[in-house]
Amino acid sequence: MELDLQSTVKLNNGVRMPRLGLGVFRAPRGEVTRAAVSAALAAGYRHIDTARIYGNERDVGLAVRESGLPREEIFVTTKLWNEDQGHDSTLRACERSLKDLGLEYVDLYLVHWPVPGRRLESWRALEQLLSDGKCRAIGVSNFLEHHLDELLGRAKVVPAVNQVEQHPFLYQPSLLRYCADKGIAVEAYSPLTKGLRLGDPRVVELARKHGKSPAQVLIRWCLQHDMVVIPKSVHEARIRENASVFDFTLSPEEMRRLDGLNENLYTGWDPTDVP
Template sequence: MTLNLESTVTLNNGVQMPQVGLGVWKVNNTGASQSVQWAIKHGYKAIDTAKQYDNEKGVGLGLKKALADNNMKREDIFLTTKIFNGDQGYDSTLEQFKGQLKRLQTDYVDLLLIHWPVDGTYLETWRALEKIYHDGYARAIGISNFDITKMKDILLNASVKPAVNQMEFNPLCQEEDIKAFCDKHNIYLEAWSPLGGGAVLGDTRLKKIADKYNKSVAQVILRWDLQRGIITIPKSVHEARIIQNADIYDFELDDKDVAEINGFDEDKRSIWYGGFFWHGNPDGYKDEVDVWDD
């Protein structure tokens, strides 16, 4: 089977999700709108945002324009958003999600995630996601930044199993235990920050592998994601880079190179501290809940 940007994986509820999409973390509304339009123009079928990013309005506008410009329908695009930490809890999640749909200019999302497991509320938030799912406002539901203990808690209390756990995942941060747990329970691991910033893109070991295939380091990393069965959402606000990030279907890493990259893991996270301790909000929102137990 020939892979391309329309290639999908099958989630545990049968929904087909594109394996590669566009992420818009740390992009303002104007940039998000433009990036979404470029991505869809060049064949991307999945877009990932969140209320915390403060760009749902831009994503919604970009999606509306892109669908019109490319003669596409809403169902042609797989749209993900996430429940903000400060909105968590049963009633609050249900109420605040209405505003997210309005900003996104859609009457449903394809995947809805709990952005972080806020202590004391994430089980009630999950119950709200189950209602949203059963009511047809989300085609699939999942979690983000959940460690194994908290995933077990969800599975013990859930009536709907999470379809996805979105984690920071790149060659220097591979979350092997979490991936193994997800694989065992038929939960797809989705990579945020798949390119890992400068520390990863400047890695000379990856550059040597990239030169072997006449590809960029970013393209090698994204191809590695595909071959490891990871859903990946690289971010860019540059049209040329958006195009380049999708040019990963005309080569395949050999087993030796995949194994070598697998060995680069340093448990090196970009915004996490002390091994799953996360405090406050690095993007400046007034939400100071300690997400991980100390």
């Protein structure tokens, strides 16, 4: 699979989504986030992922608008937070996010968490937002198979994306197969394990072999599993490093070795026990 920084995946509604993006989870609001997004766009990124709960939508939107790039060239994702779930409150939350971003639409709007008793009404609202042109695609985040089963039993629109934590230390092939079978693209967040496993000797060994950093190996692993991936950094050098993953390939044996590192390591939220 020949990939570069401009490579995209075609979502189930025909929208093209860049395979590599910048995540801004916990990026401080203000100049830090604005500078990180500006650096990413200058480096060739065309995909920025934020969320209402991150508190930095304004800064993301400002950097996008100041970039000088045509709006249609930048793929912007934001997410519906838990306390805003429900039909009418979801519609209001999306309007607030658009106002803060300073954008007329987002490219992808996600239900951030499978809140019991509210997620189906939230999804109904996302379908309306899609129809109204407030977003180009809709999806979910942190949904496992049983959450998706419930949703697909009621949904008029199949989610375009499921954004979940994925890396070799949290490898869920059954979820990946499920999403592939349903035409749902998988997007990996926290692909660098929030730094917890970057020093793992097995990853370090592969990185040395390829003349790359451990972070680049983990990002490449996601790409070769056909995932969209959104590593987070606020440092320009790291942002550029994280994009320099298209000039090497992990062999099938190396991929199998990385797959074998799974230890069900959730570095953030674990939705396993959410009914």
